[in-house]
Amino acid sequence: MARNETSSLQEFQLNLRDGTYSTLSNYDTSSGKATIRSYTGFRPSFAPVIPPPDKHSNKIDKSDKTKSQELAYLCYNLDSAVYIYRFNGRPLHYMNFVDRKMYTSDPPVCMAASTEVKEYLQLELLIATKSGTILNFNPFSRTSVYYNEDHCIEGSKETRPTHIAWIPQSINRFAVSFTSKILLILTTKYKVPGVPHTNPTIDTSHFSFYPARAKKTVLKMKLRIGTDALNHFAFSADGKQIATASSDGFLRLFSLKQKPIQMCGRGRSNFGGVLCVCWSPDEKYLATGTEDDLVTIWSSTTLLPLTRCFGHRSWVSCVMFDPFYIPTNPGNDPSDNFLLSAGRERNPSPDDRPSKTPLCRLQSLARVSSLYPEIAPTYRLGSVGQDGKFFLWEFSDDDLKPSVVNISPRRVSAPSPVLPYPNGASCMNGESNKDHPFINSASDIEVEDHGIDNSDRRNKSKDKKKPVKNRSKVSHSPILPPTDLCETQPHPSSSQVVSRLEPVVEKSIFDDRLTSIHFDKNFIFVSSYCGRILCWERPVKESVIDVKEQVKEPLENHVMSKPTHKSSKDS
Amino acid sequence: MGNIQGDFFSAKFLSTSNSIPVTDTNEKFFGLYNVANTCYINSVLQALYYCIPFRDKVLEYQPNPDCSENVLTALRDLFNQIHNHKNRQGYINPKKFVAQLKREYPVFDNYNQQDAQEMLNFLLNRISEILRAELSEDSDDSSSGSHKDPAPLTWVQEIFQGTLTNETKCLTCETVKSKDEDFIDISVDIEQNTSITACLNDFSSSETLTGTCKLNCEECGGKTEGTKRLRVKSYPSTLALHLKRFKFDELLLRHTKLGYRIVFPKELRLTTKEEEAGGEGQIYELFSVVVHCGPSPNQGHYVTVAKTLMGFWLVYDDDRITAIDPNTSFETYFGRSSDHQKTNDQCGYLLFYQHKVGGFVGSCQERDKSKEKSKLPQGRTNSFDQPKVST
Numbered sequence: 001m002a003r004n005e006t007s008s009l010q011e012f013q014l015n016l017r018d019g020t021y022s023t024l025s026n027y028d029t030s031s032g033k034a035t036i037r038s039y040t041g042f043r044p045s046f047a048p049v050i051p052p053p054d055k056h057s058n059k060i061d062k063s064d065k066t067k068s069q070e071l072a073y074l075c076y077n078l079d080s081a082v083y084i085y086r087f088n089g090r091p092l093h094y095m096n097f098v099d100r101k102m103y104t105s106d107p108p109v110c111m112a113a114s115t116e117v118k119e120y121l122q123l124e125l126l127i128a129t130k131s132g133t134i135l136n137f138n139p140f141s142r143t144s145v146y147y148n149e150d151h152c153i154e155g156s157k158e159t160r161p162t163h164i165a166w167i168p169q170s171i172n173r174f175a176v177s178f179t180s181k182i183l184l185i186l187t188t189k190y191k192v193p194g195v196p197h198t199n200p201t202i203d204t205s206h207f208s209f210y211p212a213r214a215k216k217t218v219l220k221m222k223l224r225i226g227t228d229a230l231n232h233f234a235f236s237a238d239g240k241q242i243a244t245a246s247s248d249g250f251l252r253l254f255s256l257k258q259k260p261i262q263m264c265g266r267g268r269s270n271f272g273g274v275l276c277v278c279w280s281p282d283e284k285y286l287a288t289g290t291e292d293d294l295v296t297i298w299s300s301t302t303l304l305p306l307t308r309c310f311g312h313r314s315w316v317s318c319v320m321f322d323p324f325y326i327p328t329n330p331g332n333d334p335s336d337n338f339l340l341s342a343g344r345e346r347n348p349s350p351d352d353r354p355s356k357t358p359l360c361r362l363q364s365l366a367r368v369s370s371l372y373p374e375i376a377p378t379y380r381l382g383s384v385g386q387d388g389k390f391f392l393w394e395f396s397d398d399d400l401k402p403s404v405v406n407i408s409p410r411r412v413s414a415p416s417p418v419l420p421y422p423n424g425a426s427c428m429n430g431e432s433n434k435d436h437p438f439i440n441s442a443s444d445i446e447v448e449d450h451g452i453d454n455s456d457r458r459n460k461s462k463d464k465k466k467p468v469k470n471r472s473k474v475s476h477s478p479i480l481p482p483t484d485l486c487e488t489q490p491h492p493s494s495s496q497v498v499s500r501l502e503p504v505v506e507k508s509i510f511d512d513r514l515t516s517i518h519f520d521k522n523f524i525f526v527s528s529y530c531g532r533i534l535c536w537e538r539p540v541k542e543s544v545i546d547v548k549e550q551v552k553e554p555l556e557n558h559v560m561s562k563p564t565h566k567s568s569k570d571s
Numbered sequence: 572m573g574n575i576q577g578d579f580f581s582a583k584f585l586s587t588s589n590s591i592p593v594t595d596t597n598e599k600f601f602g603l604y605n606v607a608n609t610c611y612i613n614s615v616l617q618a619l620y621y622c623i624p625f626r627d628k629v630l631e632y633q634p635n636p637d638c639s640e641n642v643l644t645a646l647r648d649l650f651n652q653i654h655n656h657k658n659r660q661g662y663i664n665p666k667k668f669v670a671q672l673k674r675e676y677p678v679f680d681n682y683n684q685q686d687a688q689e690m691l692n693f694l695l696n697r698i699s700e701i702l703r704a705e706l707s708e709d710s711d712d713s714s715s716g717s718h719k720d721p722a723p724l725t726w727v728q729e730i731f732q733g734t735l736t737n738e739t740k741c742l743t744c745e746t747v748k749s750k751d752e753d754f755i756d757i758s759v760d761i762e763q764n765t766s767i768t769a770c771l772n773d774f775s776s777s778e779t780l781t782g783t784c785k786l787n788c789e790e791c792g793g794k795t796e797g798t799k800r801l802r803v804k805s806y807p808s809t810l811a812l813h814l815k816r817f818k819f820d821e822l823l824l825r826h827t828k829l830g831y832r833i834v835f836p837k838e839l840r841l842t843t844k845e846e847e848a849g850g851e852g853q854i855y856e857l858f859s860v861v862v863h864c865g866p867s868p869n870q871g872h873y874v875t876v877a878k879t880l881m882g883f884w885l886v887y888d889d890d891r892i893t894a895i896d897p898n899t900s901f902e903t904y905f906g907r908s909s910d911h912q913k914t915n916d917q918c919g920y921l922l923f924y925q926h927k928v929g930g931f932v933g934s935c936q937e938r939d940k941s942k943e944k945s946k947l948p949q950g951r952t953n954s955f956d957q958p959k960v961s962t
Contacts, residue, residue, distance in 0.1 A: 272836035
């Protein structure tokens, strides 16, 4: 790590609305000798470090917890090994790892560190290897528990795992996705691996459900999703909904709220496969990265595309919402104003929940927000792509409403010989194409498609229909404003319904493709395929005076650089 | 390989791993023997064979009775050999076609490695010439007038030809002049770590004409600053994209290969000039890729990656055929991301996309159709003990 690298860190500094993010370090985990062979490349995983229990009591002292919140376990796969480090913001030394485990014949492709550990010196790291072997590794006790050995549940030469993750709100369960379109839900509770039923209980064109044969086995259920590889999935915070990203171009939403599993909805990308998916912190939205170089934001209830983010020059490999970014709400009663600050506090509150800050600070911020009356965006989304670029997008609910439609008469009168299937929702464009001479093919397929949806419903016992279910019927009134606009147009276009978003930050990080982005309470991490990690630390909010100065400075930068997160007209 | 003579495969071929999955369609899978550095011919022929409209037209081609042997008749004979072969797979020696090709294009009449794109262009243009000559022969018999018709459209144009518009705009008087050009493939400049989508957008982006290359504006009567833009007016039903990987390096005074990593998705949505504002566009599906392997244009090898009717993908490496999974294997055909990965020299060079009529509804319908077609249950091995293949 030469001096060149430290001096170039300056250029990566981010001046954002909530402060200046300075680059902490640029780690090259492979020390320049990367020979990555794994297909998903280098993807680090982070887990919180639980501090040691207080000497004088058995319980964990909560006041200590915040101090060591600055610590995290950094786990990553490099070549054929898994490395685990303790990360505290200071440069990592290559050899100073907590543990390293070699897998020479079967390299690890993805990992997930459990964020729910409650005990000191415990880390449960799920590792999926290229051949499909899954193991739960605890570096402290040096034990590995193996699942899917000999591919008894799933796996073969032709398939490999694409993503593995613990299921939130469930201590033992985790899920693995494969290129063979399979999603497995497993539990660490039992020892017997279990096998799925050979014939699915639910079998539609979009998914098939295979329950486990026996009850107390590792395997809980197996799903076949879509018609091409399953690249990524994301569970909602309650662990009851799954959003899946498949190479067949569909974002699908499944609900585990009732038995059996149901598909709540699906959305189609502009073109190409969906590579990654992420829930917004309040679960109102889903964001996807796709092979059409776009980041798309969808409504999580209707699965309609709301906004497209242009900017990447290659496939988007990872999208993440920043769960620690919550802006101010000006215009309300100052006493109701919360400043929920991310970043390192000198005097943190004892528990992690956001709390009211001192009134003097609120007043200074109220003054600041009166100087800058624009409403602070409520969401921040980060995306990294195979073009080596890192983007940050900020938006509020208003930004996602589509702009006024401007139909040029030329387009209306010229029927095209081919009617491509419009993006997003499966129903809305069918009805508005009623008058088009060539729609028959599309609407026929539409009906057939809906037939399949109906069979989904037949298979379910109780069917509490959410409004979203109505999407699948051909003729009825649309739900959202975008579809209203669609009805009046004879030839709807995807970009007329969907708004565009401009990025707040666009940076070329490495000359290598980026694989993942991770938002920590104190840091932001971006990693590249060959094993490099760039880390930013969030701005520090110190005292009132500092807040005034600090908030003022980056906002000036912000205003000068003219952020445009208002949606712009497309045509 | 040197020992095996003749045109028919040996049974040993089937027992290699990654064999072609079992199908019950009448598809044939034949490799092409490499005569002497003729992989540039083999790869293009395989890619064209997988263009179903082209293959059908070639197979049904009937020349005039007094017509002599030409590349089109030789190609038809070759395609026939594959298409009507009694065996399902194997390899064929295309010596007759290669000889005919070299006769008609002396540039290739040697044992050197050549450029596959040059081969593609020559072949398509030559076939077009042959067909036009026949059409004009026929019309000469029937018509009496000597009017000059624009070159008639042959099926080569119907399949591969699109139109570009060259727009130049004078920044002073704001007049826009357009000139249409036809193309049978689009040559695209490439940039490291981008996708074909981004490269195509760059292709259609504006270029400012200033300084030494100012625009000669007739309205203003002199040299003015302007913008020039090449936009696609209409896309063909089969789109051939050529990635400009071979550049002449002025320092080294030779051609070098840009092994940039350019990702290409299995489907594309392409918008033409008029549709641009609306953003609808039409869906194209990738069916074939000609991949260049090796360090430079003169030293290297070509292979073809193609998608079969059943939906699985194969790699044709001269006479060797291997089944691949696009989700894992395409990575090797994108190119090198940076100097970190020193081993991979294989990169996609010619991309072939086929227009999909009716847009896409998601391939779920196709899955249902193909499920009915193939009666074999998943993963069953046949009598040749082929390894388990997932659909």
